[in-house]
Amino acid sequence: MAIDNSWYKELVVYQVWCRSFKDGNGDGQGDLLGVLEKLDYIKSIGANAIWFSPIYPSPNADWGYDISDYKDIHPDFGDLDLFKKIVDEAHKRDMKIIMDLVVNHTSSEHYWFKESMKSKDNPYHNYYIWKDGKGGDSKGGKNPPNNWLSIFEGGAWEYNEQLDQFYMHAFAKGQPDLNMDNPKVREEVKDIMRFWLDMGVDGFREDVITFISKDPDFPNGFPIPIACGIEHYNKGPNLMKYLKEFREDVVNHYDCFLVAESPMTNSKDALKFTSGKDKVFDMMINFDHMNADCFMTDTVHLPFSLKRFKKALSSWQENLYGKAWNALYIENHDHPRVISRYGSEKYRKESGKALAVAAYMMSGTPYIYQGQEIGMVNNHLKSLDEFKDVVTFNNEKVFKKFGVPRFIYLKIANLTSRENARTPVQWDDSENAGFTTGTPWFGVNKNYKNINVKDAESDPDSILNFYRELFKVRQNNKIFIYGKYKEYFHKNKKVYCYEMKYEGQKALVVVSFSEKNIKFKAPRGFKLDKDNVILKNYKDIEIDGNDTLTLRPYEAVVFLYK
Numbered sequence: 108m109a110i111d112n113s114w115y116k117e118l119v120v121y122q123v124w125c126r127s128f129k130d131g132n133g134d135g136q137g138d139l140l141g142v143l144e145k146l147d148y149i150k151s152i153g154a155n156a157i158w159f160s161p162i163y164p165s166p167n168a169d170w171g172y173d174i175s176d177y178k179d180i181h182p183d184f185g186d187l188d189l190f191k192k193i194v195d196e197a198h199k200r201d202m203k204i205i206m207d208l209v210v211n212h213t214s215s216e217h218y219w220f221k222e223s224m225k226s227k228d229n230p231y232h233n234y235y236i237w238k239d240g241k242g243g244d245s246k247g248g249k250n251p252p253n254n255w256l257s258i259f260e261g262g263a264w265e266y267n268e269q270l271d272q273f274y275m276h277a278f279a280k281g282q283p284d285l286n287m288d289n290p291k292v293r294e295e296v297k298d299i300m301r302f303w304l305d306m307g308v309d310g311f312r313e314d315v316i317t318f319i320s321k322d323p324d325f326p327n328g329f330p331i332p333i334a335c336g337i338e339h340y341n342k343g344p345n346l347m348k349y350l351k352e353f354r355e356d357v358v359n360h361y362d363c364f365l366v367a368e369s370p371m372t373n374s375k376d377a378l379k380f381t382s383g384k385d386k387v388f389d390m391m392i393n394f395d396h397m398n399a400d401c402f403m404t405d406t407v408h409l410p411f412s413l414k415r416f417k418k419a420l421s422s423w424q425e426n427l428y429g430k431a432w433n434a435l436y437i438e439n440h441d442h443p444r445v446i447s448r449y450g451s452e453k454y455r456k457e458s459g460k461a462l463a464v465a466a467y468m469m470s471g472t473p474y475i476y477q478g479q480e481i482g483m484v485n486n487h488l489k490s491l492d493e494f495k496d497v498v499t500f501n502n503e504k505v506f507k508k509f510g511v512p513r514f515i516y517l518k519i520a521n522l523t524s525r526e527n528a529r530t531p532v533q534w535d536d537s538e539n540a541g542f543t544t545g546t547p548w549f550g551v552n553k554n555y556k557n558i559n560v561k562d563a564e565s566d567p568d569s570i571l572n573f574y575r576e577l578f579k580v581r582q583n584n585k586i587f588i589y590g591k592y593k594e595y596f597h598k599n600k601k602v603y604c605y606e607m608k609y610e611g612q613k614a615l616v617v618v619s620f621s622e623k624n625i626k627f628k629a630p631r632g633f634k635l636d637k638d639n640v641i642l643k644n645y646k647d648i649e650i651d652g653n654d655t656l657t658l659r660p661y662e663a664v665v666f667l668y669k
């Protein structure tokens with residue numbers, strides 16, 4: 108019998124991307140001392156859990172998502188003792204700690220990989236996906252085993268001369284994929300999980316976990332310029348078997364929960380993993396609603412479509428209701444800042460709050476990303492040389508192949524790069540935004556004098572104080588956590604309107620996504636009355652009669668009918 112872990116439904120998770128959170132020792136890198144110092148701040152927002160993006164030793168080919176030791180802490184961030192202290196201090200405050208579990212791949216600097224390169228008979232060789240090349244090219248060299256391309260860095264196969272074999276990497280070259288078909292690798296994964304759970308952590312966010320099982324035939328992929336072949340390892344043949352093993356052998360024995368990151372997964376697929384007797388995840392981080400201004404990936408940018416945003420959220424709410432659980436998020440370390448994407452930098456405060464209402468008054472567990480709570484926006488860098496991420500570098504090469512000049516690519520990167528979310532958190536208006544007394548590893552956004560935590564603390568009308576209020580409203584009114592969702596006016600391109608229903612109560616959420624005033628007539632049966640307003644982002648609301656609102660730019664109003 109699995110332990111009852113349904114507490115995950117009432118969490119509010121705050122994501123820490125440590126290197127940019129808060130520097131506690133003046134070396135320019137965010138660290139665990141900084142996190143310790145800010146635990147009460149995180150709690151004050153209404154969060155009762157922290158998800159740490161990887162804080163393990165790593166050579167940083169992908170800023171921590173390339174792990175070279177799964178059972179230690181990166182020296183830039185601190186050490187295991189300090190981490191344990193954070194776990195204890197968090198627990199004292201009734202907060203949970205979630206680690207990032209990255210086991211689709213390791214770092215190429217991991218001991219297992221170094222051993223695997225030594226010889227084909229090495230016990231670690233079969234920990235990775237090593238394959239013979241195909242035939243020879245005109246220069247007598249080898250061709251890779253198939254046409255797959257990585258998601259992050261050129262081809263998906265790297266040649267090793269000594270072994271005369273190729274290893275596979277779905278992401279960067281420094282991120283070789285593990286061979287999950289090897290039972291020893293699966294035992295290692297379980298061992299890592301137990302290590303952290305025994306230390307007291309409360310769960311894992313599992314990185315691209317739905318990529319861990321590859322088609323054993325390694326057939327050629329559909330020819331696309333990035334990630335060719337992905338259809339042969341996205342939700343591969345043995346995925347369920349391996350996930351069940353992790354769940355049954357480890358997870359079910361601890362009071363913990365799992366949230367899976369799962370690209371290219373729709374709400375119907377999600378039910379296979381998150382409901383019924385085969386449930387392997389407690390919830391999933393999906394990408395559907397993050398594609399409302401792009402095609403497949405942020406880099407292929409399109410104008411924001413509210414209809415697409417609403418359709419994605421509705422589909423997850425409707426399909427999962429009563430069967431599975433949602434993870435609610437609009438920002439993380441992999442996407443540009445949401446105000447710059449789906450809101451308006453001109454109406455930063457209004458749209459930051461409106462987006463919060465749109466995303467978090469529905470059923471599920473909210474996740475917020477560092478800086479989101481103060482309405483941080485995109486960075487506008489002057490040169491490509493200032494960027495630091497393998498994805499930005501790779502896209503530059505791909506765009507170049509298509510003849511896109513560098514100065515245009517700079518614009519694209521400023522608009523679409525995930526590095527927008529990785530600038531240091533802006534704590535105050537002092538030098539380096541109070542993030543560090545040293546030289547920050549990545550430039551602080553120039554707007555820090557206007558956007559920072561200190562300012563937000565002293566402004567009753569700030570986005571930060573609005574988030575606090577919103578999470579209180581959720582906590583005090585379970586309708587917003589467990590209620591049944593129904594969308595109205597799905598064709599409306601400017602307003603998002605939905606109802607929540609729970610134990611005889613009803614709520615109506617109305618959010619404008621327009622920079623202009625809009626007249627909005629409530630759905631039939633809803634009487635709009637100031638007395639029913641439980642959350643709003645303008646001082647007062649404007650009602651005509653009892654069913655029409657005048658919505659000002661990015662106005663958001665929530666009515667509750669008890």
Ligand code: GLC
Pocket residue numbers: 169172173209278314315368440441
């Ligand atoms: C996930 C992470 C992302 C990382 C990638 C490879 O998508 O969120 O940051 O680069 O996996 O590990």
